[in-house]
Amino acid sequence: MDEEQIWELILKADERLKYAGGGRAELRREQAAGFLLEALQNAEAGGHEKLADQARTRLADLDRGQSDG
Numbered sequence: 001m002d003e004e005q006i007w008e009l010i011l012k013a014d015e016r017l018k019y020a021g022g023g024r025a026e027l028r029r030e031q032a033a034g035f036l037l038e039a040l041q042n043a044e045a046g047g048h049e050k051l052a053d054q055a056r057t058r059l060a061d062l063d064r065g066q067s068d069g
Contacts, residue, residue: 001042006051009039013058033062 013035020028036059043052 001046003046003048003051006039006043006046006048009035009042010051010054010058013039017062029062029065033059036062
């Protein structure tokens with residue numbers, strides 16, 4: 001997977017979280033986590049460390065958000 005495709009996964013995760021209100025919040029968080037994990041795996045496999053860092057940061061933020069709520 002190239003850098004652009006990985007970045008698209010990260011953006012998809014962001015979009016899921018942006019619209020995570022109402023009764024679908026948990027589902028949207030799960031979807032976002034899935035996109036971020038896929039992005040992280042592909043970034044690491046392809047040696048795209050900056051994108052891997054982006055995915056890790058967003059996953060950590062997502063984890064913090066769940067524990068805060």
